[in-house]
Amino acid sequence: MIGLKDVVYCRLGTRDLAGAEWFAVNILGLEVAERRKGAIYFKSDARAHTLCYVEGGREQEATAFEIATSADLQNAGAVLENLGHAVHYGTPAECDARHVREFIRFDDPSGNHIEFVVRPETTAQRYHGSRDAGITGFSHVGLCSTDPARDELFWTDVCKARVSDRIGDAPLMRFGTIHHSVALFPFHQPGIQHVNHQVASTDDIQRSLAHLRRNQVTVTFGPGRHPTSSAQFLYFAGPDGMTFEYSTGVCEIHDEPLWRDRQFHFAPKGFCQWGSAPNIAAFKD
Numbered sequence: 140m141i142g143l144k145d146v147v148y149c150r151l152g153t154r155d156l157a158g159a160e161w162f163a164v165n166i167l168g169l170e171v172a173e174r175r176k177g178a179i180y181f182k183s184d185a186r187a188h189t190l191c192y193v194e195g196g197r198e199q200e201a202t203a204f205e206i207a208t209s210a211d212l213q214n215a216g217a218v219l220e221n222l223g224h225a226v227h228y229g230t231p232a233e234c235d236a237r238h239v240r241e242f243i244r245f246d247d248p249s250g251n252h253i254e255f256v257v258r259p260e261t262t263a264q265r266y267h268g269s270r271d272a273g274i275t276g277f278s279h280v281g282l283c284s285t286d287p288a289r290d291e292l293f294w295t296d297v298c299k300a301r302v303s304d305r306i307g308d309a310p311l312m313r314f315g316t317i318h319h320s321v322a323l324f325p326f327h328q329p330g331i332q333h334v335n336h337q338v339a340s341t342d343d344i345q346r347s348l349a350h351l352r353r354n355q356v357t358v359t360f361g362p363g364r365h366p367t368s369s370a371q372f373l374y375f376a377g378p379d380g381m382t383f384e385y386s387t388g389v390c391e392i393h394d395e396p397l398w399r400d401r402q403f404h405f406a407p408k409g410f411c412q413w414g415s416a417p418n419i420a421a422f423k424d
């Protein structure tokens with residue numbers, strides 16, 4: 140079994156690094172933490188970075204999860220190899236490019252690129268975006284799954300994730316107390332389905348809605364409230380077909396032994412208790 144602490148960053152490929160930077164700063168509201176040749180790093184909280192745009196295509200895409208120690212990472216590599224996953228051990232240069240001490244990369248059963256990292260760097264500096272988006276931090280990712288039942292078993296049986304709730308066959312899974320850090324959504328191919336940042340309040344959701352409309356950004360879902368996590372949300376379209384989400388008020392699960400996962404209707408009732416309907420096609424190109 141592999142114990143994971145939290146989701147720590149996403150890497151997204153783009154053919155237009157300058158355009159992606161403009162969106163991340165001026166629309167999403169992130170802070171540029173660092174620029175390197177072919178890559179730009181963004182802060183959304185006290186961590187050194189939580190999003191990295193890399194020149195390239197979907198092959199650059201990755202979602203990273205923290206693992207406690209080097210010994211745990213070696214064990215995880217062995218477990219994954221025993222299950223038939225090809226495991227790449229990060230080189231010093233690759234570790235430096237991710238601000239981690241060590242990492243391994245592999246594909247989940249759907250083919251999503253996953254990285255398990257040890258000791259991701261944090262900073263003493265708090266995040267401050269150039270616009271007042273109210274972001275409090277990077278919080279979760281949605282991953283596409285070509286077989287949610289198979290992939291749920293991988294994330295729960297192998298990686299110790301716990302299912303908080305399901306929307307249709309889409310499991311929302313936690314590693315700690317936050318209702319979900321990763322969710323799996325049925326789709327015909329792998330890929331990151333959406334990237335979530337938490338914001339401080341409903342006011343931030345509404346301010347961003349006006350900001351998105353002023354800038355002709357496509358709102359794909361919301362504002363609404365998820366009946367699962369009770370978070371208020373807003374989804375919108377970003378560069379390279381990626382969907383971003385702001386949400387506020389995600390619930391925490393502290394009564395771990397007593398919590399039972401609940402089954403919600405797939406769409407639209409399971410997604411929004413205010414009656415907003417997701418534009419599923421717009422969630423993924």
Ligand SMILES: [Fe+2]
Nearest residue numbers: 281333335384
């Ligand atoms: Fe989400």
